[in-house]
Amino acid sequence: MSNKMTMPTRRSVLSGMAAGGALLATGLTPRFVQAQSSAPIKLGFQLHRTGIGAAYGRWYERTATAALKVLNDQGGIGGRPVEIVFEDDGTDPARGAEVFGKLATQANCDLVYGALFSHVVVGTAPRAAELKVPYLVCSEGHHVASGMLNRWTLQPGITDVKSQVQSMAPWVTQNLGKKVTMVFPDYAFGHDHRDFFTAAVQAQGGEVIRQIAIPPTETSFTRYFPQIPADTEVLYHVMVGPAVLTFVKELGEFYGTGDRPQIFGFIDSLEAVNIASPGLEFLEGTHFWEGHNRNKQADASEAETFYRTAVGVDDTGASVSDANEVSTYAHMFSAWETLFTIKDAMEAAGYQGPADRQKFVEALEAMTSFAEGNDHPQGDLSFNGKTHQAFGHQNISKVEGGKLIRVHRTSLEDGYYPDEVDYTTQSF
Amino acid sequence: MRDMKAFFLHLAVLAALLAALPLLSAYHVTNVAKIMVLAVYAMGYNIAFGYTGLLSLGHALFFAAGLYAAGMGISQFGLGSAGALVAGPVAGGLIAAAVGLLALRTAGVAFMIVTLMFAQAGYLTVLYFVRYTRGDEGIVLDRAARMLGGVDLSGDTPRYLLAFALFAVALLVNLALVRSPFGRVMIAMRENEARSRMLGYNPYTVKLTALVVSGVYAGAAGAAYAVLFGYVGASLASVQYSILPLLYVLLGGAGTVLGPLLGALLMFYLIDYASSATSAYQFIVGAVLVVLVLFAPKGILGTLRERGLRWLP
Numbered sequence: 215m216s217n218k219m220t221m222p223t224r225r226s227v228l229s230g231m232a233a234g235g236a237l238l239a240t241g242l243t244p245r246f247v248q249a250q251s252s253a254p255i256k257l258g259f260q261l262h263r264t265g266i267g268a269a270y271g272r273w274y275e276r277t278a279t280a281a282l283k284v285l286n287d288q289g290g291i292g293g294r295p296v297e298i299v300f301e302d303d304g305t306d307p308a309r310g311a312e313v314f315g316k317l318a319t320q321a322n323c324d325l326v327y328g329a330l331f332s333h334v335v336v337g338t339a340p341r342a343a344e345l346k347v348p349y350l351v352c353s354e355g356h357h358v359a360s361g362m363l364n365r366w367t368l369q370p371g372i373t374d375v376k377s378q379v380q381s382m383a384p385w386v387t388q389n390l391g392k393k394v395t396m397v398f399p400d401y402a403f404g405h406d407h408r409d410f411f412t413a414a415v416q417a418q419g420g421e422v423i424r425q426i427a428i429p430p431t432e433t434s435f436t437r438y439f440p441q442i443p444a445d446t447e448v449l450y451h452v453m454v455g456p457a458v459l460t461f462v463k464e465l466g467e468f469y470g471t472g473d474r475p476q477i478f479g480f481i482d483s484l485e486a487v488n489i490a491s492p493g494l495e496f497l498e499g500t501h502f503w504e505g506h507n508r509n510k511q512a513d514a515s516e517a518e519t520f521y522r523t524a525v526g527v528d529d530t531g532a533s534v535s536d537a538n539e540v541s542t543y544a545h546m547f548s549a550w551e552t553l554f555t556i557k558d559a560m561e562a563a564g565y566q567g568p569a570d571r572q573k574f575v576e577a578l579e580a581m582t583s584f585a586e587g588n589d590h591p592q593g594d595l596s597f598n599g600k601t602h603q604a605f606g607h608q609n610i611s612k613v614e615g616g617k618l619i620r621v622h623r624t625s626l627e628d629g630y631y632p633d634e635v636d637y638t639t640q641s642f
Numbered sequence: 643m644r645d646m647k648a649f650f651l652h653l654a655v656l657a658a659l660l661a662a663l664p665l666l667s668a669y670h671v672t673n674v675a676k677i678m679v680l681a682v683y684a685m686g687y688n689i690a691f692g693y694t695g696l697l698s699l700g701h702a703l704f705f706a707a708g709l710y711a712a713g714m715g716i717s718q719f720g721l722g723s724a725g726a727l728v729a730g731p732v733a734g735g736l737i738a739a740a741v742g743l744l745a746l747r748t749a750g751v752a753f754m755i756v757t758l759m760f761a762q763a764g765y766l767t768v769l770y771f772v773r774y775t776r777g778d779e780g781i782v783l784d785r786a787a788r789m790l791g792g793v794d795l796s797g798d799t800p801r802y803l804l805a806f807a808l809f810a811v812a813l814l815v816n817l818a819l820v821r822s823p824f825g826r827v828m829i830a831m832r833e834n835e836a837r838s839r840m841l842g843y844n845p846y847t848v849k850l851t852a853l854v855v856s857g858v859y860a861g862a863a864g865a866a867y868a869v870l871f872g873y874v875g876a877s878l879a880s881v882q883y884s885i886l887p888l889l890y891v892l893l894g895g896a897g898t899v900l901g902p903l904l905g906a907l908l909m910f911y912l913i914d915y916a917s918s919a920t921s922a923y924q925f926i927v928g929a930v931l932v933v934l935v936l937f938a939p940k941g942i943l944g945t946l947r948e949r950g951l952r953w954l955p
Contacts, residue, residue, distance in 0.1 A: 264917075264921050264923075264924070301917075301918065302918075302921060302923075304917070307873060307878075308873075308877065309913075309917075311871065311873065312672075312673065312914070315672050316669055316914070319668040320667070332778075333778045333779050333876075336776075336779050336780050336782055336873070337780060337875055337877075340783070340785070340871070340872035341871075341872075343785060343796075344785075344797075345668075355779070357779065362782060363782065400770075401769055401772070401779070401876075402772060402776055402777045402778055403778075405772055405777070429766070429769070430769070
């Protein structure tokens with residue numbers, strides 16, 4: 215028996231390597247190509263599962279999961295299945311940036327989306343630009359359209375605060391009153407409301423006669439209410455976080471059954487809170503902004519019904535499995551709609567993998583509108599590729615019989631304002 | 643001999659950190675860079691708490707002083723990265739001196755409360771002057787401004803190397819400090835202030851000096867955080883950032899030079915892995931700390947030192 219081994223020569227090794235290289239270059243590796251083309255598209259979801267945004271996070275996860283099922287049932291994106299990797303950011307900006315890196319470089323997600331709270335978005339956006347990974351936010355903040363962020367950060371699924379308040383101010387001043395007192399949280403989100411709504415009211419011939427800023431650490435609000443001037447015609451409130459129910463209840467206790475001004479609030483003050491809770495009876499007859507109507511309206515579209523059913527929300531905006539579990543209905547549609555916008559942009563870009571991330575951003579920047587339908591149940595939107603910002607319809611609802619009934623819906627044009635940035639001129 | 647052993651151990655740790663760079667994935671490169679910056683912050687905290695016995699709950703103020711000096715220096719005063727990295731420790735040291743002049747008139751629990759109040763006032767000041775600081779939302783530093791000598795500090799490798807350089811300098815200075823005569827006096831203050839006074843040392847001066855050095859470390863870490871990670875926000879000035887260095891130091895070992903790095907490393911990855919597994923990760927972190935306090939109250943390296951490695955500085 216021979217033990218002779220055949221040692222490869224230098225020539226045979228080089229020939230083999232060249233042949234292998236050519237095989238890879240010409241794509242004659244069927245199994246690899248198959249794996250590439252049918253491999254799932256992985257999307258990272260920066261989730262506020264804990265921290266101040268936990269109430270939103272729970273429903274954002276539920277909404278995104280429902281949207282994912284619908285998307286995959288329809289064939290996914292470009293025929294490829296889609297996965298979402300959820301990662302908790304603790305509603306913290308420093309952790310948000312870390313989570314972004316984890317999703318992009320550890321979980322190898324094609325892009326990341328889902329963040330709502332402004333400080334998390336602002337803290338994370340630099341990391342998106344560093345890694346050159348698209349970051350689609352659902353935050354309402356004006357930070358995207360203001361030009362503060364970067365080319366990789368876009369907000370295609372929800373209108374920003376500046377547009378929201380500008381579009382509603384005419385109705386408020388014409389129907390509720392012109393002398394407004396504002397109560398808002400004393401941080402950037404509240405300041406956006408303060409600055410943009412004050413300007414919008416003045417443009418309508420009205421006046422903000424007092425601005426009451428509530429420190430973010432506050433847990434009781436009774437000492438602020440006496441600051442509301444007696445000649446206030448409209449009380450505008452927008453509060454977020456765990457103390458919102460206390461705020462609204464104490465506001466009710468302050469006014470009791472006596473005279474009170476018209477009250478116009480952002481539903482943020484009552485997201486995930488049952489409007490029929492004891493102590494909130496005084497809200498009857500008051501008005502709220504809603505990005506998306508919590509109570510199913512009489513003229514609800516088929517898409518609206520489809521969306522509610524898919525997410526598992528009943529006609530009052532509560533979970534179908536637990537009537538006490540009220541959703542964050544006014545905002546969470548953005549977690550649904552952004553996913554379908556991702557699908558459209560990826561398909562428009564011919565997205566194959568991470569190498570096409572820039573193409574994805576350019577394809578999204580080229581989009582101008584999203585039609586109402588199952589993909590966009592909240593309504594049609596326009597999208598400004600230069601400012602990376604979507605503009606949708608806003609709803610003003612009145613509490614009648616414990617339900618939020620829409621009394622006004624703004625047009626898309628009501629929310630337009632001059633561009634403050636052109637991200638398309640920035641390099642990648 | 644003991645000195646050489648300790649010196650080589652610290653050099654070996656630095657060599658390991660440097661050698662890890664090509665081995666780590668992009669995610670961990672960024673994480674370890676951040677851990678090194680936070681370890682510098684914790685080292686500063688350790689100088690005050692671990693070596694001098696000053697239990698402060700207000701170090702976020704010093705960290706934020708460096709953070710905002712660098713961040714606002716860049717975004718509003720056109721400072722370059724080099725200038726920002728100098729402005730940070732200067733701001734941290736100055737604020738620590740100002741706080742120390744008043745707070746060191748108290749001791750023990752009162753010192754904790756006074757420093758906590760100063761830090762809370764600093765946090766609320768950041769929120770109050772939102773027009774300049776952008777409050778909780780914070781400031782994003784332009785990538786073009788995060789250059790140092792033509793090197794883009796937002797890149798993974800340059801960021802890691804700058805964080806490493808800062809950490810290496812901070813570690814070696816810390817080692818030299820605690821082995822210097824002044825370092826011995828700091829420890830003497832911690833162990834028995836009355837006896838130290840009797841020996842002729844002025845506790846107020848020693849503690850103030852230690853606090854200023856601690857503030858310089860915290861400010862340097864804050865400035866590095868701003869320049870390397872491009873974000874400056876009020877949450878980094880909150881009470882959480884006063885507690886974090888305390889936890890890092892307690893976990894790693896108070897009064898040990900390497901304890902802050904070990905504590906920051908373990909705590910960071912404990913949170914990272916636990917938060918992927920459960921939304922109750924804070925419970926897990928809490929449970930670990932309870933176990934630590936019960937079974938290793940001197941922290942990991944403090945316990946090792948007690949059980950044999952007596953040469954550990």
